[in-house]
Amino acid sequence: MANKQISIRDVAALAGVSVGSASRVINGAANVTPQVKAKVERAISALRYQPNHAAQTLRSRTSKTIGCMFSDVTNPLYARAFRSLEERLRRDGYMLLLANGLNDPQREIDILRTFQLRGMDGVIIAPGNERHAGVLDAVRGLTMPAVIYDRDMDVDADAVLFDHVNGVKAAIAYLLSLGHRRIALALWQVKSRPVRRRIQGYRAAFKEAGLPVPDLIIQEATPTSSAFDDVSRLLREADPPTAFLVQGTQTLTSTLRAIGKQGLRVPDDISVIGIGDTEFAQTYDPPLTVLRTPVDDVADMAAELLLKRIAERDGQDRPAPPRHERVAYELVLRESCGARR
Amino acid sequence: MANKQISIRDVAALAGVSVGSASRVINGAANVTPQVKAKVERAISALRYQPNHAAQTLRSRTSKTIGCMFSDVTNPLYARAFRSLEERLRRDGYMLLLANGLNDPQREIDILRTFQLRGMDGVIIAPGNERHAGVLDAVRGLTMPAVIYDRDMDVDADAVLFDHVNGVKAAIAYLLSLGHRRIALALWQVKSRPVRRRIQGYRAAFKEAGLPVPDLIIQEATPTSSAFDDVSRLLREADPPTAFLVQGTQTLTSTLRAIGKQGLRVPDDISVIGIGDTEFAQTYDPPLTVLRTPVDDVADMAAELLLKRIAERDGQDRPAPPRHERVAYELVLRESCGARR
DNA sequence: TTGAAAGCGCTAACAC
DNA sequence: GTGTTAGCGCTTTCAA
Numbered sequence: 001m002a003n004k005q006i007s008i009r010d011v012a013a014l015a016g017v018s019v020g021s022a023s024r025v026i027n028g029a030a031n032v033t034p035q036v037k038a039k040v041e042r043a044i045s046a047l048r049y050q051p052n053h054a055a056q057t058l059r060s061r062t063s064k065t066i067g068c069m070f071s072d073v074t075n076p077l078y079a080r081a082f083r084s085l086e087e088r089l090r091r092d093g094y095m096l097l098l099a100n101g102l103n104d105p106q107r108e109i110d111i112l113r114t115f116q117l118r119g120m121d122g123v124i125i126a127p128g129n130e131r132h133a134g135v136l137d138a139v140r141g142l143t144m145p146a147v148i149y150d151r152d153m154d155v156d157a158d159a160v161l162f163d164h165v166n167g168v169k170a171a172i173a174y175l176l177s178l179g180h181r182r183i184a185l186a187l188w189q190v191k192s193r194p195v196r197r198r199i200q201g202y203r204a205a206f207k208e209a210g211l212p213v214p215d216l217i218i219q220e221a222t223p224t225s226s227a228f229d230d231v232s233r234l235l236r237e238a239d240p241p242t243a244f245l246v247q248g249t250q251t252l253t254s255t256l257r258a259i260g261k262q263g264l265r266v267p268d269d270i271s272v273i274g275i276g277d278t279e280f281a282q283t284y285d286p287p288l289t290v291l292r293t294p295v296d297d298v299a300d301m302a303a304e305l306l307l308k309r310i311a312e313r314d315g316q317d318r319p320a321p322p323r324h325e326r327v328a329y330e331l332v333l334r335e336s337c338g339a340r341r
Numbered sequence: 342m343a344n345k346q347i348s349i350r351d352v353a354a355l356a357g358v359s360v361g362s363a364s365r366v367i368n369g370a371a372n373v374t375p376q377v378k379a380k381v382e383r384a385i386s387a388l389r390y391q392p393n394h395a396a397q398t399l400r401s402r403t404s405k406t407i408g409c410m411f412s413d414v415t416n417p418l419y420a421r422a423f424r425s426l427e428e429r430l431r432r433d434g435y436m437l438l439l440a441n442g443l444n445d446p447q448r449e450i451d452i453l454r455t456f457q458l459r460g461m462d463g464v465i466i467a468p469g470n471e472r473h474a475g476v477l478d479a480v481r482g483l484t485m486p487a488v489i490y491d492r493d494m495d496v497d498a499d500a501v502l503f504d505h506v507n508g509v510k511a512a513i514a515y516l517l518s519l520g521h522r523r524i525a526l527a528l529w530q531v532k533s534r535p536v537r538r539r540i541q542g543y544r545a546a547f548k549e550a551g552l553p554v555p556d557l558i559i560q561e562a563t564p565t566s567s568a569f570d571d572v573s574r575l576l577r578e579a580d581p582p583t584a585f586l587v588q589g590t591q592t593l594t595s596t597l598r599a600i601g602k603q604g605l606r607v608p609d610d611i612s613v614i615g616i617g618d619t620e621f622a623q624t625y626d627p628p629l630t631v632l633r634t635p636v637d638d639v640a641d642m643a644a645e646l647l648l649k650r651i652a653e654r655d656g657q658d659r660p661a662p663p664r665h666e667r668v669a670y671e672l673v674l675r676e677s678c679g680a681r682r
Numbered sequence: 683t684t685g686a687a688a689g690c691g692c693t694a695a696c697a698c
Numbered sequence: 699g700t701g702t703t704a705g706c707g708c709t710t711t712c713a714a
Contacts, residue, residue, distance in 0.1 A: 055707035
């Protein structure tokens with residue numbers, strides 16, 4: 001609890017130089033003589049001087065802060081994305097403001113407004129409500145560089161996108177090649193890009209194989225509710241699925257449990273592919289074949305895009321057009337798929 | 342990309358009042374006539390005025406920002422804690438700066454310094470290196486209210502603490518009551534409070550029962566490495582454990598897999614209790630008995646403690662002594678424990 | 683290269 | 699209840 005904050009003036013006074021010189025040393029400006037530099041640095045450490053961030057921000061118009069909005073860090077995929085982002089952005093001296101949108105449009109709008117209000121240097125956002133007019137307006141109202149994280153939004157901003165369509169197509173094609181036709185797709189109810197695109201890929205895979213698209217898409221009510229019941233019901237029907245492509249850890253767990261409870265075995269009776277690779281998928285018995293979604297790579301790209309934009313911001317006559325980076329899934333073959341019996 | 346930022350002066354001018362009045366309206370001060378209030382509000386929306394956060398912070402000396410440092414949000418327990426914190430603190434208008442310490446002392450020190458530098462209104466922190474002199478100094482150097490999240494640190498700050506000792510004691514007592522004596526405890530290598538306290542509880546449980554403490558504590562090298570090998574080895578020894586108390590989702594998964602590979606069954610051959618309740622534990626077959634760690638409650642308490650401190654900060658002659666809140670585990674009985682055969 | 687000085691936009695103290 | 703004004707601490711011209 002310091003009595004009074006030590007300001008740059010105190011530093012300048014003790015060092016016997018002007019405030020301007022002190023500032024130059026602090027900001028590592030080029031034109032400073034070694035003597036002045038040494039004196040100022042001595043004063044800084046003697047006084048334990050700490051620059052006031054708010055004043056720096058006010059004056060320099062950069063806060064060295066990036067706003068991140070994901071639907072929910074509790075989702076391990078977003079947690080990992082956040083960690084990767086932090087890792088990269090830290091190196092350039094940025095701190096991250098994190099906010100969970102929780103798929104609530106009003107909340108997302110509030111968060112975006114707050115990012116704007118607080119003068120973030122940039123934002124990386126994955127709004128759950130990408131088609132919502134208010135959310136779109138809020139995103140368009142952003143005056144700092146933004147990177148859209150795996151969302152289809154009609155805005156003038158950079159984006160990083162998973163190639164869900166081709167990923168899912170590859171998985172379905174693989175299952176088709178094993179003789180499966182009754183292939184179920186288990187997703188969340190939330191209608192954001194990943195879900196829409198995966199459905200698109202699912203349909204396309206059958207169509208391209210000249211096969212009818214089965215009516216086997218399961219969409220849970222919420223990300224947290226269990227797919228257990230839906231899967232159980234499906235398995236008891238006349239013409240049950242022989243293979244499942246399943247999104248998310250929780251949906252996957254529920255699905256596997258439902259399969260087990262029906263007395264069915266993986267991969268002998270039912271083939272299963274998970275979307276997203278996890279410790280769980282790797283250590284399950286049998287180890288699960290998955291579509292790996294390279295979250296870290298995508299997060300890195302998002303950070304790079306943003307950093308580039310921030311760097312370009314000054315001294316550009318016209319901003320460069322939006323950049324969109326696409327990243328492919330990877331089908332990791334393990335032991336949860338077999339030929340149709 | 343506004344040409345020029347609209348300032349409170351523009352608002353005041355358009356409303357035909359002074360900047361002071363405009364400021365009062367913006368900050369919801371009491372002494373403003375409805376007429377003035379209306380005029381200012383009209384001007385604000387006409388100009389789409391947005392107050393400059395840096396200037397507000399500089400002047401008012403509050404940033405409405407809370408710093409959070411956890412070891413890793415990738416750990417679902419911390420992710421949930423973060424979400425609860427955000428939920429509560431949002432209501433009071435705070436945004437959260439999140440940083441992962443990753444159990445690296447230097448990194449933790451840097452983060453704490455940054456929080457200090459950036460003038461957080463408060464911090465909630467769980468340093469991985471609670472005994473590290475540098476980290477301790479950094480925490481002591483904090484001039485804003487702080488809440489320590491489940492760490493034993495010799496600092497003058499509020500804290501929220503899980504009662505690991507009694508929780509683990511209860512679980513071991515339960516297993517002892519089922520006739521088990523060879524009870525293994527699987528933990529992480531990291532030597533932070535939760536691990537230390539759990540070991541303490543484990544030992545105490547045996548001592549209080551008048552039994553020798555078995556040499557059955559497994560500590561993995563890192564949180565991400567697998568306990569699979571250690572558990573497998575233990576199970577092949579002459580006098581193998583008949584029960585496991587296991588921390589964390591990943592360690593738990595590995596342990597269960599190792600048990601399965603040895604041809605042993607839960608709960609018939611081996612009893613298992615997890616620490617921390619998860620979807621996985623609930624949906625596993627059989628559903629797992631767990632020690633529930635009420636993360637949300639603890640996070641809520643942390644937020645309340647912090648908010649209280651912040652409120653007290655002004656107008657207190659002497660600060661109130663540190664408050665420490667303790668929260669008990671809860672033993673949730675499911676189907677993974679049986680009598681020793 | 684350095685110093686002096688002008689604000690960045692706002693709040694809070696004070697005067698009216 | 700409202701207006702005036704002095705800074706908060708810093709960066710950034712501009713002169714020297």
